[in-house]
Structures are given as C-alpha cells and as structure tokens.
Amino acid sequence: MSAKHFGPPKTPCAPARKPSGFPLGWYRYRNYTIFAATCIPMAIAAVELIVGIRALGKGEAAWDAWLASLATGPMRALNIVCLLFAIYFAFRFGWVGRKIAAGRIGPVPKPPLPMPILGVAPLGGFATLWLILFIILGGFV
Amino acid sequence: MAETRMVKFEVLRFRPESDKEPVFETYEVPCMEDWVVLDALNAIKDDIDPTLSHRWSCRMGVCGSCGMLVNGRPILTCAAFVRDYQGTIRVEPLSNFPIVRDLVVDLESFIHKIKSVKPWIIRKIEKDVAEGEYRQSPEQLEEFKQYSMCINCALCYAACPVLAAEPEFLGPAAIALAHRYNLDSRDEGNASRFDALNDGDGLWGCSYANECSQVCPKHVDPAMAIQQAKLTDALQFVHVLPKKSFT
Numbered sequence: 001m002s003a004k005h006f007g008p009p010k011t012p013c014a015p016a017r018k019p020s021g022f023p024l025g026w027y028r029y030r031n032y033t034i035f036a037a038t039c040i041p042m043a044i045a046a047v048e049l050i051v052g053i054r055a056l057g058k059g060e061a062a063w064d065a066w067l068a069s070l071a072t073g074p075m076r077a078l079n080i081v082c083l084l085f086a087i088y089f090a091f092r093f094g095w096v097g098r099k100i101a102a103g104r105i106g107p108v109p110k111p112p113l114p115m116p117i118l119g120v121a122p123l124g125g126f127a128t129l130w131l132i133l134f135i136i137l138g139g140f141v
Numbered sequence: 142m143a144e145t146r147m148v149k150f151e152v153l154r155f156r157p158e159s160d161k162e163p164v165f166e167t168y169e170v171p172c173m174e175d176w177v178v179l180d181a182l183n184a185i186k187d188d189i190d191p192t193l194s195h196r197w198s199c200r201m202g203v204c205g206s207c208g209m210l211v212n213g214r215p216i217l218t219c220a221a222f223v224r225d226y227q228g229t230i231r232v233e234p235l236s237n238f239p240i241v242r243d244l245v246v247d248l249e250s251f252i253h254k255i256k257s258v259k260p261w262i263i264r265k266i267e268k269d270v271a272e273g274e275y276r277q278s279p280e281q282l283e284e285f286k287q288y289s290m291c292i293n294c295a296l297c298y299a300a301c302p303v304l305a306a307e308p309e310f311l312g313p314a315a316i317a318l319a320h321r322y323n324l325d326s327r328d329e330g331n332a333s334r335f336d337a338l339n340d341g342d343g344l345w346g347c348s349y350a351n352e353c354s355q356v357c358p359k360h361v362d363p364a365m366a367i368q369q370a371k372l373t374d375a376l377q378f379v380h381v382l383p384k385k386s387f388t
Contacts, residue, residue, distance in 0.1 A: 007249075009239050009247045010249070011247070012157040014162060014239065016238050016239050017236045017240070019301075019302065019305050020213030020233075020236065022236075026213070028352065029350075035348075035349075
C-alpha cells in the first residue's frame with residue numbers, strides 16, 4: 001500500500017487551508033522559504049564552477065577567458081548573491097540543528113554507527129564525485 | 142461563584158449544507174481563570190451555539206483529538222490556557238486537511254499515511270503465545286522510546302510547510318513512527334517499510350523546516366527522527382548498514 005493511494009474525502013469538504021503565514025507571511029515560514037530557495041543560487045554557482053573546470057581542461061586561453069568573465073560586474077554581483085545565500089544556508093542549517101537537540105525529553109537515540117565512521121561515508125562520496133567530475137570535465141577520458 | 146472574564150473568540154465555521162466556504166463567527170464567552178480554549182469551545186456549544194462542531198475527548202493532552210489552530214499556531218486546545226492569550230482569540234481547524242465541518246477536519250489521508258509505513262512489530266516467525274513475550278532490555282527501549290510518545294494529534298502535519306506545498310508528502314508523524322519501529326529490537330520489518338519511506342513522497346521530501354518538532358505536544362521531535370531515518374536508509378541503500386528484516 002502506498003501513501004499516495006488515498007481517495008478524495010468521503011463527505012463534502014472545504015479545501016485544506018495553508019498553514020497560517022505560509023509561505024512568506026510569518027517569519028519562521030519566511031526563513032524556511034528563503035532556506036529552500038537557496039538551492040537556486042547554489043545550482044547557478046555549481047554550473048559556473050563546472051564551466052570553469054571545463055575551461056581549465058580546454059587550455060590556458062579558455063581558462064583566462066573564464067577568469068575574465070568572472071571579473072565583470074554582473075558576474076561579481078551574481079557571485080556575491082550566491083555567497084550570501086550559501087552563508088545563510090550554512091547558518092540556518094546549524095541553527096536549526098542546535099534547536100533540534102535542545103529541550104528534548106528523553107535520551108538522544110544512538111546513531112547506527114560511531115559518528116567518525118558515519119562522517120567518512122558522505123565525505124568519501126563527495127570526494128569521489130569531484131574526482132569523477134575532474135576526470136570527465138578535465139578531458140582525461 | 143468563581144470570577145469570570147469576557148473573552149472574544151473568532152471561530153471558523155463551515156456548514157457544508159449552506160456555506161460555500163468557511164467564514165468566521167464571533168462569540169463573547171465568560172471564561173474562568175483556569176479555562177483552556179477547549180473549555181471555551183464547549184461553553185459556546187453548551188450555552189451559545191449548539192451547532193458548533195469540534196473534536197475532543199480526554200481533556201488532558203493524551204488522546205490527541207482536540208488539535209486546532211489557536212491564533213494561527215497548531216496546538217492541543219486542552220493545553221492552551223485562555224489567560225495566555227491577549228485580545229481576541231482566533232480558533233481554526235488544522236491546516237493542510239480538508240474541513241468536514243467547523244473545526245472538524247478530514248483525517249483520512251493522515252490515517253492512510255500512518256498505515257502505509259506498517260507501524261506495528263513485524264516478525265519473520267511469530268512466537269507462540271505460550272513461549273512468552275519478546276524480551277527487551279531498558280537500553281533497547283531507550284533507543285526508540287521518545288518516538289513512541291506520539292499521540293497522532295496531527296499538529297505536525299498542520300505545521301509542516303512541505304505538506305502545504307506537496308499534500309502527498311508522507312509527513313512527520315508517519316516517518317517518526319516508521320523510524321520508531323525500525324529502531325525497535327523486537328522488529329524485523331525494516332525492509333518492508335523501506336519502499337514507503339523512500340519513494341518520491343517519502344522522507345526525502347523533508348527539507349528540515351523543523352516546524353513539526355516545534356509544535357509537537359509530546360516532544361517526540363519528528364524532525365530529528367526524519368534526519369536519522371534519512372541517514373539510516375542512505376547507509377542501507379549503499380549496503381553500509383544491513384536491513385534488519387527478512388523481505
């Protein structure tokens with residue numbers, strides 16, 4: 001049984017209402033919406049970096065052209081916006097995480113493995129991803 | 142006679158036989174100092190307007206029936222003291238659920254989602270009753286005890302911004318409950334919950350708004366359960382962790 005397969009209400013109903021203050025009317029939902037929107041500048045920054053790596057693989061002239069494009073006013077403005085969103089993302093992620101651990105009742109359930117081991121898996125995956133990107137975009141294959 | 146104070150309540154009404162959409166009605170209620178919002182709603186129904194519909198049962202924060210929005214925030218009305226609010230108190234049905242009548246919402250989708258994660262102990266081979274109970278140490282109980290405190294009040298669903306944008310999302314209580322059984326040493330049904338948790342509307346839809354944990358009256362902390370479940374399921378997916386199950 002999937003959670004999707006619930007039918008329409010069995011009696012005449014008024015449509016569900018959105019939470020009060022969603023998505024921008026209340027500061028907590030507003031913070032969340034901005035947090036969710038950080039994916040857009042982060043995606044732009046990721047594309048920009050991939051273009052840069054590709055330029056690096058194409059040779060010195062392409063690399064210099066890419067560096068020159070970064071020095072233009074609009075690109076600088078774009079990168080400042082991306083940086084601000086990235087800082088906001090990191091700040092809120094840590095802040096929410098701190099709040100989740102505070103004021104709890106009962107013990108914190110143990111992680112499934114020791115934390116140093118759990119930390120290796122995502123870092124290893126991240127490093128592998130960048131290595132693959134470097135090999136492909138760098139023109140080694 | 143105990144002293145009373147007149148408090149104005151704005152209550153969202155919806156009578157499907159006559160209303161095209163919900164409308165607010167205002168009531169002046171003489172409230173005593175120790176009243177909760179649920180007492181005021183019962184007073185409206187008993188003495189002012191007997192057509193008002195709302196759910197309630199235990200009046201002590203155990204049954205989870207009386208969850209509503211009070212001044213826009215999801216809360217059990219049996220735990221919301223009138224004296225804690227200034228001015229007019231606005232009472233609405235839980236958001237993110239269709240409204241059946243007045244303050245009563247349709248919880249069909251919620252029940253269906255809860256059921257989809259199989260929130261019961263699943264065993265490969267059931268022991269015979271004569272063999273006795275499944276033993277568990279206090280340490281094993283502590284692993285999941287916090288997540289077993291959920292009373293299915295659905296306040297977390299009313300607060301969740303992901304559900305507001307994606308009504309198909311499995312939701313905080315169902316994921317926390319699945320995680321609770323996955324952590325249970327007596328359970329062997331991890332893999333049979335894996336699909337429900339990891340499909341497109343499952344736990345990966347959560348983007349960590351944390352509103353569910355903010356409004357939970359039992360401090361279950363569903364947001365934490367969801368993040369732990371993500372980590373566990375990701376490690377199981379890449380076979381770093383074994384699936385504790387037989388299917």
